[in-house]
Amino acid sequence: MLYYAAKLFWFLMRPEQLCLVLLFFAWWLIRAGRRLGQHLLAGVILFFALLSVWPVGDYLLQPLEDRFQRAPLTTDIAGIIVLGGGEEAELSKARGTEEFNWAAERYMALLPLLQSYPQAKVLVSGASGNPLAQHISGAIVAERWLRDAGVKADIVFEHKARNTWENASNLQPWHYQDPRPWLLVTSAFHMPRAVGVFRKRGWNVVAYPVDYRSFPPGQSHINTNLSENLFTLSVGLREWVGLLAYHLTGRTSSWLPAP
Structure with a gap:
């Protein structure tokens, strides 16, 4: 049961799914005449604009990928x-x-x-x-x-x-x-x-x-591949959520294991 609950939770919390929910919510607010909807829509657009040129996911992946050396x-x-x-x-x-x-x-x-x-x-x-x-x-x-x-x-x-x-x-x-x-x-x-x-x-x-999946700290660079940047962001976010969930359920030796 925990396995299926975790899969459902992540399905709803993936960045692309969450943005889709926010877009629907913004549309509903705009239809209702709420100014908040415009701000929410602008925020989602700005998020995708940033992600279309910059691999934001690198900042989540770098500390994980540099934690252990071969x-x-x-x-x-x-x-x-x-x-x-x-x-x-x-x-x-x-x-x-x-x-x-x-x-x-x-x-x-x-x-x-x-x-x-x-x-x-x-x-x-x-x-x-x-x-x-x-x-x-x-x-x-x-x-x-x-x-x-x-x-x-x-x-x-x-x-x-x-x-x-x-x-x-x-x-x-x-x-x-x-x-x-x-x-x-x-x-x-x-x-x-x-x-x-x-x-x-x-x-x-x-x-x-x-x-x-990420460049070393200080070497991140412009990447105009939106789908790739969104994917790496999703990978990094999922792994940090997984670390927290495993720690809270007693499945890891520590929250962020070290060498």
Whole structure:
């Protein structure tokens, strides 16, 4: 129930959805002769005007993406954990192919990592983030892609985890006692929450962030792609909301986990 409530909450609070609601509210106020409607409409227009030239989402993503640095490949590890999310599970099933999205680096990083750690055990976890498509597994897409790439490493594919908490929970059977850390691979903006969740579940993990979405502080620049700027803003806002929600529900070791 909590999973579906979280999905509904975010559906209503996404920046594009919220702006749409505000536009309808502004229209209603203007029709009612309220001056507030004009101010509200002007505010939404100014927001989109700013977003059409400046990646506002960078300011939300930068502190998350710079929180953890990549662990050196000389680190002695117990294994590698790759969190799903880089695949387009529904499209892959519909097309009969392996389709990936902006977070494909989560899987791409695995190939060079296996060259550095050829004997490492690998855990890949992920179902579908769509509450209406829970019968589709993202891990299956990764499994087929790695098989087609000729990868023959010792890989476990976990197909049921719908979120980060379930990633860490469903992988518990492979959480054997080993003083060495596990290398955790996920998007850089998602790394603080992922580390916090795995620590809460008793895992010893070190970060290997990939899939950076923002430029480093001081290097943000004009970007006239409104849809891209809106997307990165949505990603950053969602992750900060997720950090707060996971902290309040006791699912992370701290509000903003640190190295």
